[in-house]
Amino acid sequence: MDVVSPELNILLPDEIMDTEAIVMDDDPPAESPTASGQSQPSDDAPIPMETDVLAVPEIVSLCSDAPPTQRTQALTTSITTDSTLCSTTSATQLLLTPSIASSSPLTLRTATASTLTSTTSPGGVSLTSGGLQKLSASHQIILNKVASSPGADTTRSPGTTTITPGGQKFMVTAIGKSGQSIVLQLPHTGSKPGSGQGEAKAHPQHFKVLTIGGRTDLKPVMVGQAVSSASQVSTLQAQQLKTVQIAKKTQVSSAGPIKFIITKAVNNKGLTAQTSVSNVITGRVLSTSSPVTSPRTITLSETLSSSNKIAISPLKSPSKLTVVSVASQVPNSPQKSVSLPLNMAHLGQQILVQQSTATSPAKPMKPVQTVTVGGPQFKTIFPLSTSSNVQQIQVPGSRFHYVRLVTATTGSSTGQAGSHCTNSSMTAKPMVVNTAQVRMSVPIIPAQTMKQVVPKPLTSSGQLLTTQTQQRLIMPATPLPQIQPNLTNLPPGTVLAPGSGNMGYAVLPAHYVTQLQQSAYVTLASSSGFPTPTGIQTQARLPLNGLSTSDAASRPRKPCNCNKSQCLKLYCDCFANGEFCQNCNCTNCFNNLEHETERAKAIKACLDRNPEAFKPKIGKGKEGESDRRHSKGCNCKRSGCLKNYCECYEAKIMCSSTCKCVGCKNFEESPERKTLMHLADAAEVRVQQQTAAKTKLSSQISDLFTRTTPAITSGGGRMPFTFVTKEVAEATCECLLEQAEQAELIQQPQATAERMILEEFGRCLMRIISSAGKTDCPSINC
DNA sequence: GAGTTTGAAACT
């Protein structure tokens, strides 16, 4: 395949870029000798990237079809022809659509055959065969309509592009020196599972092959079938991401009209491993840079004919947008997980996550996906289509996990779990696969790590979680059209946009979901044949009432004792914290999934009274933790704000000007406060010491039991302490006394006498231990 | 554990 000069690549026209599939492929040396020859080694010096450098620690290979040995990355970018998704020009968007691996004709093999063979020197453009060739003033080239024919690639000579008039269209451009090609596949729906290259003839497909990768280490991305609507990709920063690395942008022309920018991942500078995510402006792929990190194979497969997307659309002009297309993993697929880059360094960044689902019934389980987004200005719109998946979206700051509820009977076209995927099995997975288009506009909290749950394939057989017996993960998507809470203040348990769209979103407590995730992971890891996922990342969450959500999640939740409020008012701490009552002592509790409707109403009522009722009361001050203050201030009158009645004191913060307290003693210079703090510190130290001592003792005892277990077994199962009977103790003492007397008789110094006694004591112990396993009545003989 | 105190939440 011919390669277009790098300059041309960045000037790709919109119509060219209106493709839905981009296939990047590592050129195997055998197939594309020229490509490999031109391509620089992966260890080459990083090419300075104008775009944000993003650390991509890993690239997830999700292609189920591709053999593990094949170095291929499939990236499907779906770009609608109208390309109206880009909210802002500055927004970096990557349109990714999941591809169906099984059904997609563009398998790795196919992509390799059709695209990988041809490489030319940068700048050179050669069009070998007839087809649509277009070189506009904007340096746009459409090489061909190439039909992927079996074995065509193998016969191709380097530097030539096999273009068959089969109707597929390829656009090949070269940016950089590697000469790697990216195949942009136009949307097509006729493919069937297992269809190979020959299938392409029956179902002509348009491909646009773009070689944009300047880096040799980049691995081709194979993109399956494009999904219907366009997706937006936001650049994710400050987070290790498993993203798709497309290419490397070798140069940035400030003067020239840069239309196509693909940045794969944009990381914070502090990150070591970085990957730049291709910045795509609505159907425009500019470049992809991965200067630092070595790209890893990503195979995205299993594209849905229908849109299986989770789109987070910006309400605010996002600076960057990252779209992650995640295909459901096929068993035996080498790739495991896709970490969604959800931490963004800049507010206004957007995340669009596309989740592909398996159309093949052979793939009953859909990968679940968790989207964590941060931002106090969280605003989310969840247009959800019917699907049998649940999507979990954690919004730090809001303290709620938003779980999309889905009915299990929907989406036959999307290839959802159907009978294979039961509710229980879905419950087993903390993450939810969203096959419908979901557009969220979420301001991302900068520099916030997140816990990501890697989509983990489930076995065909349903899996049940046994550790979460008290909670029911799958919530019925009960239509509650009357409730449309502002997501900024979204309360717990709210069902979002149910009804017509069957977009059942229920807000689950953060700890609730976290527990589910953890348990699900354990269960899945143990039960599934796949390796244990390594994509879980700890996440620092937004403060929750002065405490980070992680801390809040880790701390033992205090059970409530509500009696009259039904746990549906803010009197209930569980409810106020956005948590379901669990192991509480409350009576007539409605703060559970069984009373979803009532709970939702209560939430709405609370929000009506106070739109910020569920927001953390302890906000973060200007200068960090020391400036934490109560948002409303306390109103204490009798406690002096030195008891836990006072919310400020309880949060371990001092009262501020916002407080209306009387007789406040909770201020910096207050002697009472200092005294209390000292006492509290001392008490805490004592508690810690006691705890440590207990822990140590327990450990020692446990260790003792462990080490003596063989002796116990050999000795007839007697416990060690049973050997030290009264008689043994008396005998030991006699031995020691005898030793002391002997030392005294020989007129040894005291130190020597003590040593002799201790040595004798040691011998006694040894005899006790040695005799313990031999006889039931150990004897001590001095 | 029962009773009291306290202040936030809810209500008027």
Added chain:
DNA sequence: CAGTTTCAAACTC
């Protein structure tokens, strides 16, 4: 918005 009531946690005994 202010006053009152309700409520559950914190506290005391």
